[in-house]
Amino acid sequence: MPAPIRLRELIRTIRTARTQAEEREMIQKECAAIRSSFREEDNTYRCRNVAKLLYMHMLGYPAHFGQLECLKLIASQKFTDKRIGYLGAMLLLDERQDVHLLMTNCIKNDLNHSTQYVQGLALCTLGCMGSSEMCRDLAGEVEKLLKTSNSYLRKKAALCAVHVIRKVPELMEMFLPATKNLLSEKNHGVLHTSVVLLTEMCERSPDMLAHFRKNEKLVPQLVRILKNLIMSGYSPEHDVSGISDPFLQVRILRLLRILGKGDDDSSEAMNDILAQVATNTETSKNVGNAILYETVLTIMDIKSESGLRVLAINILGRFLLNNDKNIRYVALTSLLKTVQTDHNAVQRHRSTIVDCLKDLDVSIKRRAMELSFALVNGNNIRGMMKELLYFLDSCDPEFKADCASGVFLAAEKYAPSKRWHIDTIMRVLTTAGSYVRDDSVPNLIQLITNSVEMHAYTVQRLYKALLDDISQQPLVQVASWCIGEYGDLLVSGQCEEEEPIQVTEDEVLDVLEGLLVSNLSTPVTRGYALTAIMKLSTRFTSVNRIKKVVSIYGSSIDVELQQRAVEYNALFKKYDHMRPALLERMPIMEKTASNGPTEIVQTNGEAEPSVVEAKHPPPVTQPTNQANDLLDLLGGNDVVPVIQTTVPTKPASAGGELLDLLGDLSLSGGPAPAPATSVPSSQPAFLLDGLTSPPLFNDIAAAGIPPMTAYNKNGLKIDFTFERANPNPNIAVITIHASNSTEADMTDFVFQAAVPKTFQLQLLSPSSNVVPTLNQGTVTQVIRVLNPQKQQLRMRIKLTYTHKGSAVQDLAEVNNFPPQSWQ
Amino acid sequence: MMRFMLLFSRQGKLRLQKWFTSMSEREKKKIIRDMTTMVLARQPRSCNFMQWKDLKIVYKRYASLYFCLGVESQENELLALEIIHRYVELLDKYFGNVCELDIIFNFEKAYFILDEFLMGGEIQETSKQIVNRSIEASDMLQETLEEYMSKPAF
Numbered sequence: 001m002p003a004p005i006r007l008r009e010l011i012r013t014i015r016t017a018r019t020q021a022e023e024r025e026m027i028q029k030e031c032a033a034i035r036s037s038f039r040e041e042d043n044t045y046r047c048r049n050v051a052k053l054l055y056m057h058m059l060g061y062p063a064h065f066g067q068l069e070c071l072k073l074i075a076s077q078k079f080t081d082k083r084i085g086y087l088g089a090m091l092l093l094d095e096r097q098d099v100h101l102l103m104t105n106c107i108k109n110d111l112n113h114s115t116q117y118v119q120g121l122a123l124c125t126l127g128c129m130g131s132s133e134m135c136r137d138l139a140g141e142v143e144k145l146l147k148t149s150n151s152y153l154r155k156k157a158a159l160c161a162v163h164v165i166r167k168v169p170e171l172m173e174m175f176l177p178a179t180k181n182l183l184s185e186k187n188h189g190v191l192h193t194s195v196v197l198l199t200e201m202c203e204r205s206p207d208m209l210a211h212f213r214k215n216e217k218l219v220p221q222l223v224r225i226l227k228n229l230i231m232s233g234y235s236p237e238h239d240v241s242g243i244s245d246p247f248l249q250v251r252i253l254r255l256l257r258i259l260g261k262g263d264d265d266s267s268e269a270m271n272d273i274l275a276q277v278a279t280n281t282e283t284s285k286n287v288g289n290a291i292l293y294e295t296v297l298t299i300m301d302i303k304s305e306s307g308l309r310v311l312a313i314n315i316l317g318r319f320l321l322n323n324d325k326n327i328r329y330v331a332l333t334s335l336l337k338t339v340q341t342d343h344n345a346v347q348r349h350r351s352t353i354v355d356c357l358k359d360l361d362v363s364i365k366r367r368a369m370e371l372s373f374a375l376v377n378g379n380n381i382r383g384m385m386k387e388l389l390y391f392l393d394s395c396d397p398e399f400k401a402d403c404a405s406g407v408f409l410a411a412e413k414y415a416p417s418k419r420w421h422i423d424t425i426m427r428v429l430t431t432a433g434s435y436v437r438d439d440s441v442p443n444l445i446q447l448i449t450n451s452v453e454m455h456a457y458t459v460q461r462l463y464k465a466l467l468d469d470i471s472q473q474p475l476v477q478v479a480s481w482c483i484g485e486y487g488d489l490l491v492s493g494q495c496e497e498e499e500p501i502q503v504t505e506d507e508v509l510d511v512l513e514g515l516l517v518s519n520l521s522t523p524v525t526r527g528y529a530l531t532a533i534m535k536l537s538t539r540f541t542s543v544n545r546i547k548k549v550v551s552i553y554g555s556s557i558d559v560e561l562q563q564r565a566v567e568y569n570a571l572f573k574k575y576d577h578m579r580p581a582l583l584e585r586m587p588i589m590e591k592t593a594s595n596g597p598t599e600i601v602q603t604n605g606e607a608e609p610s611v612v613e614a615k616h617p618p619p620v621t622q623p624t625n626q627a628n629d630l631l632d633l634l635g636g637n638d639v640v641p642v643i644q645t646t647v648p649t650k651p652a653s654a655g656g657e658l659l660d661l662l663g664d665l666s667l668s669g670g671p672a673p674a675p676a677t678s679v680p681s682s683q684p685a686f687l688l689d690g691l692t693s694p695p696l697f698n699d700i701a702a703a704g705i706p707p708m709t710a711y712n713k714n715g716l717k718i719d720f721t722f723e724r725a726n727p728n729p730n731i732a733v734i735t736i737h738a739s740n741s742t743e744a745d746m747t748d749f750v751f752q753a754a755v756p757k758t759f760q761l762q763l764l765s766p767s768s769n770v771v772p773t774l775n776q777g778t779v780t781q782v783i784r785v786l787n788p789q790k791q792q793l794r795m796r797i798k799l800t801y802t803h804k805g806s807a808v809q810d811l812a813e814v815n816n817f818p819p820q821s822w823q
Numbered sequence: 824m825m826r827f828m829l830l831f832s833r834q835g836k837l838r839l840q841k842w843f844t845s846m847s848e849r850e851k852k853k854i855i856r857d858m859t860t861m862v863l864a865r866q867p868r869s870c871n872f873m874q875w876k877d878l879k880i881v882y883k884r885y886a887s888l889y890f891c892l893g894v895e896s897q898e899n900e901l902l903a904l905e906i907i908h909r910y911v912e913l914l915d916k917y918f919g920n921v922c923e924l925d926i927i928f929n930f931e932k933a934y935f936i937l938d939e940f941l942m943g944g945e946i947q948e949t950s951k952q953i954v955n956r957s958i959e960a961s962d963m964l965q966e967t968l969e970e971y972m973s974k975p976a977f
Contacts, residue, residue, distance in 0.1 A: 079964040094845045117961045127943040163943040189948040196945045237950045247949045250902050290901035325870035361869045
């Protein structure tokens, strides 16, 4: 059997391969040779074969069949074998293979070997990849070696102990005695690894930490060592660019950090040395800056005196001006950590930080952006925003989304004026409109709604932006919503903040229709546009044009648009009397938590449909809350209507359909299905059990349940008649009959009702909104009440109507329900 | 602690892989792929630090080789650069003007040197001379099949 080829020979051969296939062929051939050699139990060349195997493993080829061979090599007496064997073990074996435990005995023997380099190999292997079982078995040996006077072995034993503690934390205690005089060593290797060991122990166990602070007086020892390092002259063995053993210095600083954190005495003991290191360290090379960096981190973490903290922040400030990118990066990262605690000190470097926004390096730009946002406050908002908006204009796409969100958040917190806020939003939408997050659209809409005096200005600016560019969907969506809502302000030229533009109704409708047909518009945007057009039917005079548009889209291929158009059409045709009420101005939305509409996002579980959903005010989703409010005797005068007969809810039901189309969303209890729509297209399922068509007019007195008068005031009388809905006995169907005994009609009559939390209420559409004079007719409306807990029915009602030219509003409680209606 | 050290060429060929924690082969392969992609994509004059998952990646290019160190978030990045530099110096001293070919043909030696410098993700010895002396002494112990020490052992 010829001797297997040498390692370097193999490497040379493989490198001549010109293709991947050629390489694979060579490797396979060699692997076969190696395998047969292994089978022959060849001791002489095992080492060579395993070495070759390790090379092939590095190229990415499987080498698991060499695992046992590594173990045989480790057990060999030859040092060469052991060296390769241990290397192979570290590369091919780990705790996931059962085979690895076979190593334990070999390692144990080698830990007691007469040659320190063999002991070293064993310690190294154990310290790199020893499993918990191995660590448990061999911890005693390691502990023994930790006490040896041989510094070569001692330093390795220390790091091995660190690994053992990481794997089996319970064993920490057994190493404690051995640490007693570790720090009195002169050898830097031992010193360094000892500091690492002590650090590991202190980090893992607060008891150990306390012990080392008090009993061992660790801080003074470390301070002494550090002082010697700084003060001692040139030591060729440990010198790096004029600094003596920077690795050890940094490690000591880190341990000092842990010891000083939260402890006044320790922190005080190290103040001097920290100041010394901070001022004396040479900063021309990376080494010095590495030490300064660690010093700064330590100063910021311990209870240092304020002078020292200012010194630290100034060092970071100097770092920011350094030519070296790495140092600037590190400074920005550290400042980000300290900006919460030392805000004012960091503020002083704000201009430098802002300059870093213009850096070419991507990592630096990101850090600078994060830090800039952290520094924004009420005083510097205008200046900072200017810089940040400029950054938003010119930055890479990967930053735009985060930057836009940051700008919105900062603007919300610190906006000096509403106008400035709206302007800022406009700027973001026009420059980074496509990168803005989905949930910003409803947030912005809410913000705009709440800035009542800015409506005219906002809609004007948005309109002008639309004329320029309709490609950025979030901008287009917000703009169409606003135009739909405030279109009347737009054409009437009421803007106070800037020069009002002359816009005709046709021009506005041109723009909106343009959105509908444009290829750039997403389906969601088209939905917004169509709804906006519809809303304008009550704000503009050119209703015919709107009617035409709406009817065209009744046959749109897009099912969402089609549904909307059909429903709007129905609104024109059959329910025209309700149209003004439905499409009236949105009430001010209340903010729940930080951003109300996003709650809708969460409950619906998907961003896209909720963009459609979320533009509707919380009342849509919290009918029972409003019911509670109305029943609150102390504060029942909310403007917010209870049940959505007057709030435009059509898109909500359309939103509901959209969710159904998508199919895989579960609608959680409250939101989407709940809205009671005035157009009886979609009804919440539970109220419809067994019924196919909802009864609109139900004058039939409920069998056995007597009618009652709920309200009788100022000539307006409202009677309730009852019926049980089949088959669900928990539902009471109440029909109200409103009659007017005065000599004038009551027009724009709207009836609203609220019930306690345990009930659910649904109001169907009224027969009309004019209660004719002198009892010539009645307005009827059906209420369905779900009463699963069979509690006593109570109701609060709100009536609004116009009588003899003046608006009348009244609230009343209805408590005299006959027991049969709810039992 | 350091989690891993990788050396790879400009073409993405792996020259050395040292793992300081236990990981499956699959995870290791994924990390190697991610690191080579990320590092090779960096602009020439960018800073040497990146964020990857919860680790800081410190990399430096020496001639045709990239040295890539994955460290935990509390580690000092500037010092990590020094660690890389120290390792290169050790290799340089041992091989005499080290180049990529030296590391390719003597990868096991590169590992031995690394194992005298680092252990378990921490620095073991801060003195260049001591590391070099240990390696030389270990080399002397190697039984060779040839008569002359200078010939490669295998």
